[in-house]
Ligand SMILES: NC(=O)c1ccc[n+]([C@@H]2O[C@H](COP(=O)([O-])OP(=O)(O)OC[C@H]3O[C@@H](n4cnc5c(N)ncnc54)[C@H](O)[C@@H]3O)[C@@H](O)[C@H]2O)c1
């Protein structure tokens with residue numbers, strides 16, 4: 001959830017009156033964070049200032065704004081000083097924020113010496129000028145539109161705001177960039193557009209989705225191979241038996257758990273099983289498991305007979321939001337992570353949320369690293385949802401599980417729909433992975449992928465900050481959110497030379513040039529090419545322990 005419009009501006013500018021009129025015009029609810037605070041504290045804003053001081057009020061206000069940004073879908077008015085907080089400003093990035101402005105004479109006329117305005121109690125004209133000197137640039141920094149209110153009635157201001165809004169805000173849905181996404185019977189279908197050479201397909205998110213499997217396999221297939229890890233032997237066998245019951249010659253191919261499956265030897269074992277069962281070009285592979293299994297199964301499908309159809313049934317958060325979506329398949333080699341592979345999109349992806357119930361907490365949390373990555377590179381609402389209750393985000397029973405997964409899938413779907421083969425935009429999905437993959441190799445693939453990516457994102461944030469690209473608040477937010485869900489931030493300091501060596505074979509490197517994805521700001525990913533080695537080392541200085 002996210003407000004359709006956020007109103008900011010100084011006290012007395014008319015945010016409440018205009019906010020209510022706007023909400024009425026748009027047919028949505030109205031909310032005001034000052035009202036939330038008064039209700040929660042059972043005191044007026046002025047009383048909180050007098051009793052506890054401004055700093056205490058700002059801390060209460062910051063929490064109130066964060067909660068409202070996560071919970072409210074209509075028009076939201078923020079208190080005049082809320083933009084003083086850098087974290088709050090970062091939260092407002094990429095939202096529709098309207099700054100209602102007014103000049104000093106109008107302000108003094110409207111606010112006067114009212115006791116309810118604690119910051120203007122004495123000499124209002126002087127106080128106002130000082131206040132606006134401190135705040136005007138902050139309002140302008142976060143605003144997507146500025147609407148002057150001087151000499152205008154609230155109705156006229158409301159009209160001006162409506163004129164200034166992006167059409168999508170006023171007529172939501174009419175310009176939906178993903179009109180093909182649909183929710184039927186609690187199953188969300190996210191369509192991934194086919195670029196040149198690949199068919200479009202759907203990612204289904206819901207429960208009890210296995211009834212969809214045979215339809216995806218289709219009637220041209222005679223044989224189906226279900227590739228599953230040891231940990232999911234029962235699930236693999238249940239799928240095989242179900243497909244056999246529907247008339248297919250179904251085999252199960254059990255592979256090792258986790259990264260041990262992503263080797264040339266295991267791929268060769270699968271090829272042998274396919275060969276022995278007489279698998280032809282119309283037959284279908286089903287990869288059921290975490291990202292390691294779906295990467296392997298997709299790779300086997302890409303290479304068998306130079307490419308057969310495959311269906312992904314991801315059973316971890318990480319595989320649902322990332323690995324099983326988008327068509328990157330592959331295995332590791334002794335020299336590095338995912339060094340051998342192919343772009344080979346699946347024919348469909350079934351994300352059955354019930355599968356997550358049996359996942360260990362560590363494997364669940366590992367997946368949150370890719371969810372958080374999607375938040376930082378493209379969809380900050382993901383971050384708001386996690387920050388609203390990090391403890392709940394660590395379990396499938398959390399209130400936002402489905403929304404977090406769906407939002408992350410949409411981020412990936414949007415990117416890979418326009419750049420399947422990573423000729424440009426797709427590189428942003430590699431945020432945190434340059435160092436992350438180097439750590440995984442250094443640990444001989446015993447670290448969880450998400451844990452390594454978490455340290456890698458911390459590094460990328462520090463690199464962005466030290467390279468003068470990323471603001472302090474957004475860089476700090478990385479540490480706070482990753483830590484809040486229990487992901488690691490640090491790695492051994494003395495390993496830097498080895499990590500640097502490992503990073504040279506990263507797929508984004510060009511010749512001797514190291515390339516990193518960093519942020520220019522929240523949800524503004526970009527490429528940093530050939531950073532100064534001293535800056536790299538300094539960034540690692542923040543990560544190493
Ligand atoms: N292709 C891509 O675009 C892409 C994107 C992100 C990550 N990846 C890859 O994904 C892999 C990591 O995936 P992962 O985090 O899912 O780890 P994983 O596949 O190693 O699974 C983690 C562990 O959980 C077990 N498991 C899986 N589902 C389970 C369930 N429902 N209940 C109980 N146990 C279950 C697995 O057998 C394994 O032991 C890495 O190899 C990474 O490189 C690929």
Ligand SMILES: O=C(O)C(=O)C[C@@H](O)[C@H](O)[C@H](O)COP(=O)(O)O
Nearest residue numbers: 322326328337338426429430433507
């Ligand atoms: O889909 C992509 O593109 C990604 O980069 C997603 C990553 O999260 C994922 O770990 C991917 O496997 C990394 O790809 P690689 O090309 O760097 O091996």
